[in-house]
Amino acid sequence: METAEKISMAIRPGRSVSNVTQGGLSTKQIIQDLKGKTNPQLMEICQRFDKTFQIWRKTEQIAVPYISEFFKVVSESEPIIYKGVSYNPMIGAFGENFNLIDFFGWAKESNFKSIILNASIYAIINEAKSPLVRNFGEDSAKNAIEFIRTKSDDYSNVFALAEKREKYLRSIGYSLFPPIGQPLVLEALEMFKSKQYENCLQEAIVFCADGPVPGAELIIKKYANYTRYNTNYQRWYSVFVLAEALYLNRAFGVNIKLGPTTESNFDSLIREFMQKLEIPYGFIWYDRGIEKQVPYPEAISFEDTKESIEKKIRNPLIRNWMEELLRPFGLGKEQKDMGDTIAEIIEKVKLNAQKPLPRLNAEGEWFLTFPPGACD
Numbered sequence: 001m002e003t004a005e006k007i008s009m010a011i012r013p014g015r016s017v018s019n020v021t022q023g024g025l026s027t028k029q030i031i032q033d034l035k036g037k038t039n040p041q042l043m044e045i046c047q048r049f050d051k052t053f054q055i056w057r058k059t060e061q062i063a064v065p066y067i068s069e070f071f072k073v074v075s076e077s078e079p080i081i082y083k084g085v086s087y088n089p090m091i092g093a094f095g096e097n098f099n100l101i102d103f104f105g106w107a108k109e110s111n112f113k114s115i116i117l118n119a120s121i122y123a124i125i126n127e128a129k130s131p132l133v134r135n136f137g138e139d140s141a142k143n144a145i146e147f148i149r150t151k152s153d154d155y156s157n158v159f160a161l162a163e164k165r166e167k168y169l170r171s172i173g174y175s176l177f178p179p180i181g182q183p184l185v186l187e188a189l190e191m192f193k194s195k196q197y198e199n200c201l202q203e204a205i206v207f208c209a210d211g212p213v214p215g216a217e218l219i220i221k222k223y224a225n226y227t228r229y230n231t232n233y234q235r236w237y238s239v240f241v242l243a244e245a246l247y248l249n250r251a252f253g254v255n256i257k258l259g260p261t262t263e264s265n266f267d268s269l270i271r272e273f274m275q276k277l278e279i280p281y282g283f284i285w286y287d288r289g290i291e292k293q294v295p296y297p298e299a300i301s302f303e304d305t306k307e308s309i310e311k312k313i314r315n316p317l318i319r320n321w322m323e324e325l326l327r328p329f330g331l332g333k334e335q336k337d338m339g340d341t342i343a344e345i346i347e348k349v350k351l352n353a354q355k356p357l358p359r360l361n362a363e364g365e366w367f368l369t370f371p372p373g374a375c376d
Helices: 002-010 025-033 039-053 067-076 098-110 119-126 140-149 156-176 195-209 236-252 261-276 306-312 316-329 338-353
Strands: 058-065 078-083 112-117 184-187 256-259 283-287
Touching: 002 025, 002 039, 002 156, 025 067, 039 067, 039 098, 067 256, 067 283, 078 098, 078 236, 098 112, 098 156, 098 316, 098 338, 112 156, 112 236, 119 156, 119 236, 119 306, 140 195, 140 236, 156 184, 195 236, 195 261, 236 261, 261 283, 261 306, 306 338, 316 338
Parallel strands: 078 112, 078 256, 112 184, 256 283
Antiparallel strands: 058 283
16 A cells, blocks of 8 residues: 555646646555556556656656556556657757757656657658658558658758758767667668558558548548648648657557657547557656747757857756756766856767767667677
Protein backbone atom coordinates (compact mmCIF):
# COMPACT_ATOMS: atom_id res chain seq x y z
CA MET A 1 0.00 0.00 0.00
CA GLU A 2 2.79 2.44 0.94
CA THR A 3 4.58 1.95 -2.40
CA ALA A 4 1.31 2.33 -4.32
CA GLU A 5 0.72 5.64 -2.56
CA LYS A 6 4.22 6.78 -3.51
CA ILE A 7 3.52 5.89 -7.11
CA SER A 8 0.20 7.72 -6.95
CA MET A 9 2.04 10.84 -5.75
CA ALA A 10 4.83 10.38 -8.33
CA ILE A 11 2.23 10.51 -11.12
CA ARG A 12 1.64 14.12 -10.02
CA PRO A 13 -2.06 14.47 -10.81
CA GLY A 14 -3.36 17.98 -11.28
CA ARG A 15 -0.30 19.33 -13.11
CA SER A 16 -1.44 21.95 -15.59
CA VAL A 17 0.56 22.50 -18.76
CA SER A 18 -0.70 24.86 -21.46
CA ASN A 19 -4.30 24.56 -20.25
CA VAL A 20 -4.03 20.76 -20.06
CA THR A 21 -4.66 19.32 -16.60
CA GLN A 22 -3.20 15.90 -15.95
CA GLY A 23 -5.34 13.25 -14.36
CA GLY A 24 -4.32 10.65 -11.81
CA LEU A 25 -4.82 7.04 -10.82
CA SER A 26 -6.37 5.76 -7.60
CA THR A 27 -4.24 3.80 -5.17
CA LYS A 28 -6.71 0.94 -5.56
CA GLN A 29 -6.20 0.84 -9.33
CA ILE A 30 -2.43 1.02 -8.98
CA ILE A 31 -2.43 -1.91 -6.55
CA GLN A 32 -4.61 -3.90 -8.92
CA ASP A 33 -2.45 -3.11 -11.97
CA LEU A 34 0.82 -3.89 -10.17
CA LYS A 35 -0.26 -7.13 -8.54
CA GLY A 36 2.64 -9.57 -8.42
CA LYS A 37 5.40 -6.96 -8.79
CA THR A 38 8.37 -7.17 -6.43
CA ASN A 39 9.35 -4.22 -4.24
CA PRO A 40 12.39 -3.37 -6.42
CA GLN A 41 10.14 -3.39 -9.49
CA LEU A 42 7.64 -1.11 -7.76
CA MET A 43 10.37 1.34 -6.80
CA GLU A 44 11.72 1.37 -10.34
CA ILE A 45 8.25 2.22 -11.67
CA CYS A 46 7.99 5.04 -9.14
CA GLN A 47 11.39 6.37 -10.20
CA ARG A 48 10.36 6.31 -13.86
CA PHE A 49 7.74 8.94 -13.11
CA ASP A 50 10.27 11.12 -11.31
CA LYS A 51 12.58 10.80 -14.30
CA THR A 52 9.75 11.75 -16.62
CA PHE A 53 8.59 14.95 -14.91
CA GLN A 54 11.94 16.34 -13.77
CA ILE A 55 10.03 18.72 -11.51
CA TRP A 56 13.02 21.01 -11.01
CA ARG A 57 12.30 22.38 -14.50
CA LYS A 58 10.60 25.77 -14.53
CA THR A 59 10.91 27.03 -18.11
CA GLU A 60 9.74 23.72 -19.53
CA GLN A 61 6.69 22.11 -17.95
CA ILE A 62 5.98 18.39 -18.34
CA ALA A 63 2.62 16.61 -18.22
CA VAL A 64 1.34 13.18 -19.21
CA PRO A 65 -2.01 12.90 -21.02
CA TYR A 66 -3.84 9.56 -21.06
CA ILE A 67 -2.20 8.71 -17.74
CA SER A 68 -3.60 5.18 -17.42
CA GLU A 69 -2.14 4.19 -20.80
CA PHE A 70 1.22 5.76 -19.95
CA PHE A 71 1.18 3.94 -16.60
CA LYS A 72 0.61 0.64 -18.37
CA VAL A 73 3.64 1.24 -20.59
CA VAL A 74 6.09 2.27 -17.85
CA SER A 75 4.91 -0.45 -15.46
CA GLU A 76 5.12 -3.32 -17.94
CA SER A 77 8.12 -2.45 -20.12
CA GLU A 78 11.23 -0.33 -20.39
CA PRO A 79 10.39 3.18 -21.60
CA ILE A 80 11.94 3.99 -24.99
CA ILE A 81 11.18 7.56 -26.01
CA TYR A 82 11.24 9.42 -29.29
CA LYS A 83 10.86 13.03 -30.30
CA GLY A 84 10.42 14.30 -33.83
CA VAL A 85 12.22 17.46 -34.92
CA SER A 86 10.63 19.38 -37.78
CA TYR A 87 11.84 21.73 -40.49
CA ASN A 88 13.24 25.12 -39.47
CA PRO A 89 13.34 27.58 -42.39
CA MET A 90 15.05 30.17 -40.16
CA ILE A 91 18.35 28.29 -39.97
CA GLY A 92 19.67 30.02 -43.07
CA ALA A 93 19.01 33.49 -41.67
CA PHE A 94 19.81 33.08 -37.96
CA GLY A 95 21.63 29.76 -37.57
CA GLU A 96 20.59 26.55 -35.86
CA ASN A 97 18.84 26.83 -32.48
CA PHE A 98 21.01 26.23 -29.42
CA ASN A 99 17.87 24.89 -27.72
CA LEU A 100 18.26 21.72 -29.79
CA ILE A 101 20.16 20.43 -26.76
CA ASP A 102 16.88 20.49 -24.80
CA PHE A 103 15.72 16.94 -25.57
CA PHE A 104 19.26 15.65 -25.16
CA GLY A 105 19.25 17.10 -21.65
CA TRP A 106 15.86 15.60 -20.86
CA ALA A 107 17.09 12.22 -22.12
CA LYS A 108 20.27 12.42 -20.05
CA GLU A 109 18.34 13.32 -16.91
CA SER A 110 15.81 10.53 -17.46
CA ASN A 111 18.38 7.93 -18.52
CA PHE A 112 15.75 6.42 -20.83
CA LYS A 113 16.75 5.05 -24.20
CA SER A 114 15.89 7.83 -26.61
CA ILE A 115 15.63 8.56 -30.31
CA ILE A 116 15.46 11.89 -32.12
CA LEU A 117 13.97 11.75 -35.59
CA ASN A 118 14.96 14.57 -37.91
CA ALA A 119 11.75 14.92 -39.90
CA SER A 120 12.75 18.21 -41.56
CA ILE A 121 12.37 16.71 -45.01
CA TYR A 122 8.61 16.40 -44.47
CA ALA A 123 8.51 20.09 -45.42
CA ILE A 124 8.45 18.88 -49.03
CA ILE A 125 4.83 17.82 -48.42
CA ASN A 126 3.87 21.44 -47.88
CA GLU A 127 6.30 22.95 -50.39
CA ALA A 128 5.13 20.71 -53.26
CA LYS A 129 1.47 21.74 -52.88
CA SER A 130 0.42 18.50 -54.54
CA PRO A 131 -0.88 15.15 -53.25
CA LEU A 132 2.01 12.70 -53.05
CA VAL A 133 -0.04 9.90 -54.64
CA ARG A 134 -3.13 10.32 -56.83
CA ASN A 135 -4.60 6.81 -56.77
CA PHE A 136 -4.46 4.07 -54.19
CA GLY A 137 -2.57 0.84 -54.83
CA GLU A 138 -0.25 -1.65 -53.17
CA ASP A 139 2.70 0.57 -54.12
CA SER A 140 1.24 3.81 -52.69
CA ALA A 141 3.80 4.00 -49.88
CA LYS A 142 6.71 3.36 -52.24
CA ASN A 143 5.48 6.09 -54.59
CA ALA A 144 4.98 8.57 -51.74
CA ILE A 145 8.53 7.96 -50.50
CA GLU A 146 9.94 8.40 -54.00
CA PHE A 147 7.98 11.63 -54.42
CA ILE A 148 9.93 13.15 -51.50
CA ARG A 149 13.31 11.54 -52.17
CA THR A 150 13.46 12.69 -55.80
CA LYS A 151 12.70 16.37 -55.15
CA SER A 152 16.23 17.42 -54.15
CA ASP A 153 16.63 19.67 -57.20
CA ASP A 154 13.20 21.28 -56.89
CA TYR A 155 13.51 21.95 -53.16
CA SER A 156 17.26 22.16 -52.63
CA ASN A 157 16.91 24.60 -49.73
CA VAL A 158 14.75 22.15 -47.76
CA PHE A 159 17.26 19.35 -48.33
CA ALA A 160 20.20 21.60 -47.39
CA LEU A 161 18.64 22.83 -44.13
CA ALA A 162 17.47 19.32 -43.24
CA GLU A 163 21.02 18.05 -43.70
CA LYS A 164 22.44 20.88 -41.60
CA ARG A 165 19.97 20.16 -38.79
CA GLU A 166 20.90 16.47 -38.88
CA LYS A 167 24.61 17.26 -38.61
CA TYR A 168 24.01 19.44 -35.57
CA LEU A 169 21.78 16.88 -33.90
CA ARG A 170 24.34 14.10 -34.33
CA SER A 171 27.14 16.41 -33.24
CA ILE A 172 25.30 17.39 -30.04
CA GLY A 173 24.99 13.71 -29.13
CA TYR A 174 28.68 13.00 -29.71
CA SER A 175 29.78 16.24 -28.04
CA LEU A 176 27.77 16.05 -24.81
CA PHE A 177 27.49 12.31 -24.10
CA PRO A 178 29.81 9.41 -23.46
CA PRO A 179 29.31 6.61 -26.01
CA ILE A 180 26.88 4.70 -23.78
CA GLY A 181 23.54 6.43 -23.24
CA GLN A 182 23.78 8.75 -26.21
CA PRO A 183 20.40 9.36 -27.86
CA LEU A 184 20.12 7.94 -31.34
CA VAL A 185 19.63 10.51 -34.10
CA LEU A 186 17.74 9.11 -37.06
CA GLU A 187 17.34 10.94 -40.37
CA ALA A 188 14.01 10.58 -42.16
CA LEU A 189 15.68 10.04 -45.54
CA GLU A 190 17.60 7.10 -44.09
CA MET A 191 14.42 5.75 -42.52
CA PHE A 192 12.79 5.88 -45.96
CA LYS A 193 15.30 3.29 -47.21
CA SER A 194 13.87 0.64 -44.90
CA LYS A 195 11.41 -1.88 -46.34
CA GLN A 196 9.93 -2.15 -42.87
CA TYR A 197 9.26 1.59 -42.90
CA GLU A 198 7.62 1.33 -46.32
CA ASN A 199 5.26 -1.29 -44.90
CA CYS A 200 4.44 0.98 -41.97
CA LEU A 201 3.73 3.87 -44.31
CA GLN A 202 1.39 1.68 -46.36
CA GLU A 203 -0.51 0.78 -43.16
CA ALA A 204 -0.74 4.46 -42.26
CA ILE A 205 -2.08 5.29 -45.73
CA VAL A 206 -4.78 2.63 -45.46
CA PHE A 207 -5.73 3.87 -41.98
CA CYS A 208 -5.87 7.55 -42.94
CA ALA A 209 -7.70 6.88 -46.21
CA ASP A 210 -10.18 4.77 -44.21
CA GLY A 211 -10.45 1.72 -46.43
CA PRO A 212 -9.28 2.99 -49.82
CA VAL A 213 -10.35 1.21 -53.01
CA PRO A 214 -7.52 -0.01 -55.29
CA GLY A 215 -7.27 2.21 -58.35
CA ALA A 216 -9.58 4.88 -56.94
CA GLU A 217 -8.54 8.42 -56.01
CA LEU A 218 -6.59 8.40 -52.74
CA ILE A 219 -8.23 10.79 -50.28
CA ILE A 220 -6.85 11.28 -46.79
CA LYS A 221 -9.90 11.24 -44.51
CA LYS A 222 -8.27 10.91 -41.09
CA TYR A 223 -5.71 13.54 -40.22
CA ALA A 224 -4.61 15.97 -37.52
CA ASN A 225 -7.08 18.81 -37.84
CA TYR A 226 -4.91 21.92 -38.12
CA THR A 227 -5.94 24.94 -40.16
CA ARG A 228 -2.48 25.14 -41.72
CA TYR A 229 -2.56 21.41 -42.58
CA ASN A 230 -6.08 21.24 -43.95
CA THR A 231 -5.68 20.91 -47.72
CA ASN A 232 -5.68 17.48 -49.33
CA TYR A 233 -1.93 17.54 -49.94
CA GLN A 234 -1.07 18.80 -46.44
CA ARG A 235 -3.03 15.96 -44.86
CA TRP A 236 -0.23 13.69 -46.02
CA TYR A 237 1.82 15.13 -43.19
CA SER A 238 -0.37 13.21 -40.75
CA VAL A 239 0.21 9.99 -42.69
CA PHE A 240 3.98 10.33 -42.34
CA VAL A 241 3.72 11.12 -38.63
CA LEU A 242 1.73 7.91 -38.08
CA ALA A 243 4.19 5.90 -40.17
CA GLU A 244 7.21 7.14 -38.21
CA ALA A 245 5.58 6.30 -34.87
CA LEU A 246 4.70 2.78 -36.03
CA TYR A 247 8.12 2.18 -37.61
CA LEU A 248 10.02 3.34 -34.52
CA ASN A 249 7.86 1.05 -32.39
CA ARG A 250 8.49 -1.99 -34.56
CA ALA A 251 12.15 -1.38 -35.38
CA PHE A 252 13.38 0.05 -32.06
CA GLY A 253 10.69 -0.75 -29.52
CA VAL A 254 9.71 2.90 -29.02
CA ASN A 255 6.63 3.01 -26.81
CA ILE A 256 6.39 6.68 -25.80
CA LYS A 257 6.33 9.88 -27.86
CA LEU A 258 7.48 13.15 -26.34
CA GLY A 259 6.34 16.38 -27.95
CA PRO A 260 4.92 19.86 -27.35
CA THR A 261 1.28 20.38 -26.48
CA THR A 262 0.88 21.94 -29.94
CA GLU A 263 1.17 18.40 -31.37
CA SER A 264 -1.84 17.17 -29.38
CA ASN A 265 -3.96 16.65 -32.50
CA PHE A 266 -1.24 14.51 -34.07
CA ASP A 267 -0.94 12.57 -30.81
CA SER A 268 -4.69 11.91 -30.76
CA LEU A 269 -4.40 10.38 -34.22
CA ILE A 270 -1.34 8.30 -33.26
CA ARG A 271 -3.22 7.10 -30.19
CA GLU A 272 -6.19 5.99 -32.30
CA PHE A 273 -3.83 4.23 -34.74
CA MET A 274 -1.93 2.40 -31.99
CA GLN A 275 -5.11 1.35 -30.24
CA LYS A 276 -6.43 -0.14 -33.46
CA LEU A 277 -3.18 -2.12 -33.79
CA GLU A 278 -3.36 -3.06 -30.06
CA ILE A 279 0.07 -1.56 -29.37
CA PRO A 280 0.58 -0.21 -25.80
CA TYR A 281 1.72 3.37 -26.24
CA GLY A 282 2.13 6.52 -24.15
CA PHE A 283 2.66 10.24 -24.58
CA ILE A 284 4.55 12.97 -22.75
CA TRP A 285 3.70 16.61 -23.41
CA TYR A 286 5.79 19.66 -22.69
CA ASP A 287 5.31 23.39 -23.02
CA ARG A 288 7.96 26.12 -23.20
CA GLY A 289 6.16 29.41 -22.76
CA ILE A 290 9.43 31.27 -23.29
CA GLU A 291 9.27 30.55 -27.01
CA LYS A 292 6.18 32.74 -27.18
CA GLN A 293 7.92 35.56 -25.33
CA VAL A 294 11.34 35.84 -26.96
CA PRO A 295 11.74 37.03 -30.57
CA TYR A 296 13.58 34.49 -32.71
CA PRO A 297 16.69 36.65 -33.33
CA GLU A 298 17.13 37.12 -29.56
CA ALA A 299 17.34 33.40 -28.84
CA ILE A 300 20.80 31.84 -28.76
CA SER A 301 21.95 30.02 -31.89
CA PHE A 302 25.02 28.06 -32.88
CA GLU A 303 26.13 31.06 -34.92
CA ASP A 304 26.43 33.31 -31.87
CA THR A 305 29.78 34.70 -30.78
CA LYS A 306 30.89 35.00 -27.18
CA GLU A 307 29.95 38.67 -27.28
CA SER A 308 26.44 38.09 -28.68
CA ILE A 309 25.86 35.30 -26.15
CA GLU A 310 26.79 37.61 -23.28
CA LYS A 311 24.38 40.21 -24.59
CA LYS A 312 21.50 37.76 -24.96
CA ILE A 313 21.82 36.17 -21.52
CA ARG A 314 21.35 39.56 -19.90
CA ASN A 315 17.70 38.86 -20.55
CA PRO A 316 16.54 37.00 -17.39
CA LEU A 317 14.21 34.80 -19.44
CA ILE A 318 17.09 33.63 -21.63
CA ARG A 319 19.44 33.17 -18.70
CA ASN A 320 16.97 31.03 -16.77
CA TRP A 321 16.33 28.98 -19.90
CA MET A 322 20.04 28.41 -20.43
CA GLU A 323 20.50 27.33 -16.81
CA GLU A 324 17.81 24.71 -17.33
CA LEU A 325 19.30 23.51 -20.62
CA LEU A 326 22.78 23.13 -19.13
CA ARG A 327 21.87 21.56 -15.79
CA PRO A 328 21.53 17.91 -16.95
CA PHE A 329 25.10 18.08 -18.26
CA GLY A 330 26.47 19.35 -14.96
CA LEU A 331 27.16 22.74 -16.48
CA GLY A 332 26.01 26.24 -15.62
CA LYS A 333 26.65 29.23 -13.42
CA GLU A 334 27.96 27.18 -10.46
CA GLN A 335 31.03 26.00 -12.37
CA LYS A 336 31.98 28.93 -14.55
CA ASP A 337 30.61 31.89 -16.39
CA MET A 338 27.53 30.86 -18.34
CA GLY A 339 28.60 32.75 -21.44
CA ASP A 340 31.90 30.85 -21.53
CA THR A 341 30.11 27.53 -21.05
CA ILE A 342 27.67 28.15 -23.89
CA ALA A 343 30.44 29.41 -26.18
CA GLU A 344 32.52 26.27 -25.50
CA ILE A 345 29.58 23.98 -26.28
CA ILE A 346 28.88 25.88 -29.50
CA GLU A 347 32.51 25.63 -30.58
CA LYS A 348 32.67 21.90 -29.86
CA VAL A 349 29.36 21.11 -31.58
CA LYS A 350 30.18 23.21 -34.66
CA LEU A 351 33.58 21.53 -34.98
CA ASN A 352 32.15 18.02 -34.69
CA ALA A 353 29.31 18.88 -37.08
CA GLN A 354 31.93 19.23 -39.83
CA LYS A 355 33.22 15.70 -39.26
CA PRO A 356 31.91 12.60 -41.07
CA LEU A 357 30.03 11.22 -38.07
CA PRO A 358 28.36 7.83 -38.70
CA ARG A 359 24.78 7.90 -39.91
CA LEU A 360 22.39 5.05 -39.14
CA ASN A 361 20.93 3.41 -42.24
CA ALA A 362 19.76 0.08 -40.82
CA GLU A 363 17.13 -0.84 -38.23
CA GLY A 364 19.71 -0.01 -35.61
CA GLU A 365 19.03 -2.26 -32.63
CA TRP A 366 22.78 -2.48 -32.11
CA PHE A 367 22.98 1.26 -31.45
CA LEU A 368 20.73 0.94 -28.43
CA THR A 369 22.86 -1.88 -27.02
CA PHE A 370 26.50 -1.10 -27.71
CA PRO A 371 28.39 2.19 -27.72
CA PRO A 372 29.49 3.30 -31.21
CA GLY A 373 33.00 2.14 -31.97
CA ALA A 374 33.16 -0.32 -29.08
CA CYS A 375 34.23 -3.92 -29.56
CA ASP A 376 34.75 -6.90 -27.31
